[in-house]
Amino acid sequence: MRLAPLLTVTAALLSLAAVAAAPAAIAAPPTARTVTQLSGDLDVHDPALVTDGPGGKWYVFASGKPDKGGGTIDVRSSADHGRTWTYAGTIWDTMPAWLHETVPGANNMWAPAVHKHGRTYYLYYAVSTIGHNDSVIGLATNTTLDPADPAYKWVDQGKIVRSLPASDFNAIDPEVVEDDTGTPWLVFGSYWSGIQMVQLEWPSGKRSADKTRHHLADRKVSLNAVEAPSIVRHGGWYYLLTSWDRCCKGVDSTYRIVVGRSKTVTGPYVDRDGRELMQGGGTTLLESSGDRIGPGGESVSGGVIAYHYYDGTADGAPKLGLRSLTWADDGWPKLGPGDQIAGRPTTS
Numbered sequence: 001m002r003l004a005p006l007l008t009v010t011a012a013l014l015s016l017a018a019v020a021a022a023p024a025a026i027a028a029p030p031t032a033r034t035v036t037q038l039s040g041d042l043d044v045h046d047p048a049l050v051t052d053g054p055g056g057k058w059y060v061f062a063s064g065k066p067d068k069g070g071g072t073i074d075v076r077s078s079a080d081h082g083r084t085w086t087y088a089g090t091i092w093d094t095m096p097a098w099l100h101e102t103v104p105g106a107n108n109m110w111a112p113a114v115h116k117h118g119r120t121y122y123l124y125y126a127v128s129t130i131g132h133n134d135s136v137i138g139l140a141t142n143t144t145l146d147p148a149d150p151a152y153k154w155v156d157q158g159k160i161v162r163s164l165p166a167s168d169f170n171a172i173d174p175e176v177v178e179d180d181t182g183t184p185w186l187v188f189g190s191y192w193s194g195i196q197m198v199q200l201e202w203p204s205g206k207r208s209a210d211k212t213r214h215h216l217a218d219r220k221v222s223l224n225a226v227e228a229p230s231i232v233r234h235g236g237w238y239y240l241l242t243s244w245d246r247c248c249k250g251v252d253s254t255y256r257i258v259v260g261r262s263k264t265v266t267g268p269y270v271d272r273d274g275r276e277l278m279q280g281g282g283t284t285l286l287e288s289s290g291d292r293i294g295p296g297g298e299s300v301s302g303g304v305i306a307y308h309y310y311d312g313t314a315d316g317a318p319k320l321g322l323r324s325l326t327w328a329d330d331g332w333p334k335l336g337p338g339d340q341i342a343g344r345p346t347t348s
Contacts, residue, residue: 051302070094071108243296250316253294
């Protein structure tokens with residue numbers, strides 16, 4: 001889902017969201033338009049994109065702000081295929097009491113991921129404090145994403161994964177992928193020993209009876225600045241996207257999106273040059289360009305990648321970025337030139 005609040009052993013960072021591409025004057029299906037610039041409320045951190053929401057709407061879920069909804073997950077929607085974004089509130093008015101008890105001092109929920117299975121939406125999120133791995137990944141469920149639907153209600157499902165100061169990993173930045181058998185997996189992690197994976201089960205969305213924790217990526221350099229994993233299935237491969245380097249420092253951010261792939265969901269993952277991600281490998285997919293600085297915190301939905309970046313023309317303010325994710329002839333993911341949504345380049 002996801003950038004995530006970037007935690008280092010000494011100083012962690014909260015991922016921020018960004019804007020990169022979008023609107024024409026008339027709403028049109030994504031296969032029939034050129035996008036120029038996004039508009040509306042774009043101030044999101046760690047965007048979790050949903051392009052097939054009820055009523056044809058797109059949704060972005062993002063890290064909460066302490067002064068809104070008690071720090072619970074932010075929600076925004078778009079009725080014109082990602083061009084114009086409207087603030088739609090938070091999932092709750094306050095964080096569940098167990099989160100404050102589990103992670104004292106935490107004041108917001110981070111880096112959501114939204115996955116639909118059957119008729120249920122599963123929203124995973126993290127709660128932590130900057131610079132620490134005393135963290136927890138929790139779950140909320142709903143049967144609709146439309147706040148106007150009478151059935152709309154996010155139900156707290158409690159803890160999924162916990163890390164403690166003695167742990168060698170950090171339980172933040174969750175994302176979900178189903179393998180080719182339909183088995184769900186939770187991928188997560190930030191700094192410490194890098195990217196982790198555990199098996200889930202349906203319909204609960206919680207951990208399965210298999211308690212194995214798989215290790216997917218490790219940069220093998222101090223401070224192991226890798227986080228915000230997400231996995232995309234394409235052409236018989238699993239593609240692991242992660243965010244590397246320094247987030248959340250405005251124009252000084254060095255975040256970038258890196259990819260590797262595997263034939264099996266639990267790895268081993270290798271980059272385009274055959275280097276294993278467990279041994280520091282990784283191929284850069286998107287990095288700073290011009291005034292668009294530090295892209296990361298990515299999620300993918302419907303062939304569109306969402307991420308945040310920092311706007312060099314706006315004193316490093318975070319913005320939401322959306323671009324089409326396409327595929328090269330050799331099977332590796334690529335982004336077309338310029339800002340894109342649904343495969344249509346901008347005219348700017």
